[in-house]
Amino acid sequence: MFDFSVITCWIDNLLRVEWGLPDFWTLAIEFVLVGVALLTAYALIALVLIYAERKICGFFQCRIGPNRVGKWGLLQVVADMIKILTKEIIPIKRSDKFLFLMAPFFVIIGSILTFAALPFGLGLQAIDFNIGVVYILAVSSLGVIGILLAGWSSNNKYSLIGAIRSGAQLVSYELSAGLSLMVAVVLAGTMQLSEIVEAQSDLWFIFKGGIFAFVAFVIYLIAGHAETNRGPFDLAEAESELTAGYHTEYSGITFGFYYVAEYTNLFIVAAIATTMFLGGWMPLHIPGFDAFNAVMDYIPTPIWFFGKCAFCIFMALWVRWSYPRLRIDQLLKLEWKVLMPITLVNLAAVAVAVTM
Amino acid sequence: MNEGFLLTALATAVVLVVAGSVIALIVAPRTKNEQKGEPYECGVLTRGGTWMPFRVGYYLFAILFLMFDVETIYLFPWAVVMKGMGMQGLIVVGLFIVILALGLAYAWKKGALEWK
Numbered sequence: 001m002f003d004f005s006v007i008t009c010w011i012d013n014l015l016r017v018e019w020g021l022p023d024f025w026t027l028a029i030e031f032v033l034v035g036v037a038l039l040t041a042y043a044l045i046a047l048v049l050i051y052a053e054r055k056i057c058g059f060f061q062c063r064i065g066p067n068r069v070g071k072w073g074l075l076q077v078v079a080d081m082i083k084i085l086t087k088e089i090i091p092i093k094r095s096d097k098f099l100f101l102m103a104p105f106f107v108i109i110g111s112i113l114t115f116a117a118l119p120f121g122l123g124l125q126a127i128d129f130n131i132g133v134v135y136i137l138a139v140s141s142l143g144v145i146g147i148l149l150a151g152w153s154s155n156n157k158y159s160l161i162g163a164i165r166s167g168a169q170l171v172s173y174e175l176s177a178g179l180s181l182m183v184a185v186v187l188a189g190t191m192q193l194s195e196i197v198e199a200q201s202d203l204w205f206i207f208k209g210g211i212f213a214f215v216a217f218v219i220y221l222i223a224g225h226a227e228t229n230r231g232p233f234d235l236a237e238a239e240s241e242l243t244a245g246y247h248t249e250y251s252g253i254t255f256g257f258y259y260v261a262e263y264t265n266l267f268i269v270a271a272i273a274t275t276m277f278l279g280g281w282m283p284l285h286i287p288g289f290d291a292f293n294a295v296m297d298y299i300p301t302p303i304w305f306f307g308k309c310a311f312c313i314f315m316a317l318w319v320r321w322s323y324p325r326l327r328i329d330q331l332l333k334l335e336w337k338v339l340m341p342i343t344l345v346n347l348a349a350v351a352v353a354v355t356m
Numbered sequence: 357m358n359e360g361f362l363l364t365a366l367a368t369a370v371v372l373v374v375a376g377s378v379i380a381l382i383v384a385p386r387t388k389n390e391q392k393g394e395p396y397e398c399g400v401l402t403r404g405g406t407w408m409p410f411r412v413g414y415y416l417f418a419i420l421f422l423m424f425d426v427e428t429i430y431l432f433p434w435a436v437v438m439k440g441m442g443m444q445g446l447i448v449v450g451l452f453i454v455i456l457a458l459g460l461a462y463a464w465k466k467g468a469l470e471w472k
Contacts, residue, residue: 027360031360031361031363031364034361034364035364035365035367035368035371038364038365038368039368039371039372042368042372085376085379085380085383085384086380086383086384086385087380087384088384088385088386088387089377089380089381089384090392090393091393092393092395093393093394093395094395095395104373105369105370105373108369108372108373109366109369109370112365112366112368112369112372113362113365113366113369115365116361116362116364116365116368126361126364126365127358127361127362127365128358129358133432134429134432152407154395155395155406155407156395156396156397156402156406157395157397157402157406157408158396158397160406160407160408160410161410164410164411164414165414167414167418168414168417168418171417171418171421171425172417172421174421174425175421175424175425175428178425178428179428179431182428182431182432182435185432185435185436186435186438186439189436189437189438189439190436191432191435191436243396243398248396249395249396252380252384253376253377253379253380253384254377254380256376257373257376328471329470329471332417332469332471333469333471336417336420336460336463336464336469337464337469340424340460341457341460344453344456344457344460347431347453348450348453351438351446351449351450351453352446354438354439355438355441355442355443355445355446
């Protein structure tokens, strides 16, 4: 397995020793490099996912999808980006100006802070706290504040209804998401994401943890999917009743921020599910099959990571384009009367199984 | 080091939003029109105030969430050291989870989970 920390150490060495820069400037340059890398990865993943979603949705509906701009419509999203940048930002009368401008900040900050903590490969992780799981749950819920602010400040009835629906939905599903991630924490015995991945070096948790890990994985996928406000759970922006929900009044690039954050949140949910249950960047290892394990190690770790993410994302898209939208009472019933009891029983069962 | 990268990520997010907005302010056209700033309501003017009272049911779920989320945070430290705690730890946390489940059962019985 290629360790990407070789590259970061080489850059650090180059700055410190070869060029002889003082500590302050070395750190400053490294922080800027990390920031640029994060921003590039963030934008690229959003571009790829928007294209993939439109193309896959097209195939599900027996259409071709975007095919005019570039070969197979590959440049469609780039064209959309340029168009969205050059559109007018319409100021709304009687809106709460300050909160209206603040809302996109919260949405983007919530998703970038989570994004920075993901382990993309061996040594490819910017933030690696020892309380990684709690950190991820904490910062990813910043998005709720952005959505509520957007709905409240827009001075629009559709936005307000969309925002409170979305708030109720996000906070409810966060419970199942947190409790199902706890199963992986119990199995790994640590909350640091890099160590959780290391703990899966012999076998991924979804195989090692048996039925408990599988149940937790499925529940996390459902709850995470609901947290991205997509698929059958998109009643916060139900276009047939609320036009666009909480971002109805946002135009031009301010709408673009919500659009980008939606797709990166989709990726983040898939990436967390991958890290906690499917082994993150860890190649498929089967105890006893040494030759097989050695061959698997030759595939670079980011390819494993993004491959597993692509699998989870495809599941999310499949669900989105297959099921009709839920009502708010069905949505809350699903969380509080089905998922919550199952997660509590599952957690208690895994505790008993690990202790015995 | 981690804290430094955390601040870097925060700065990246702020730069992204600010840069996008500034570019849009420079490039995007601006036209003036009386009707344009009205809240969108499918073409007709909005009647009455828009910041209206909404269903109390949403508050109920927010309060339920608050209860269970705090308890989730208490469970995380246990989950980390769970393997070394043995039988005693299992019983203690078993009681905690039972109390949690009782809380959910109580809310269920009281009809707090119904959408009326």
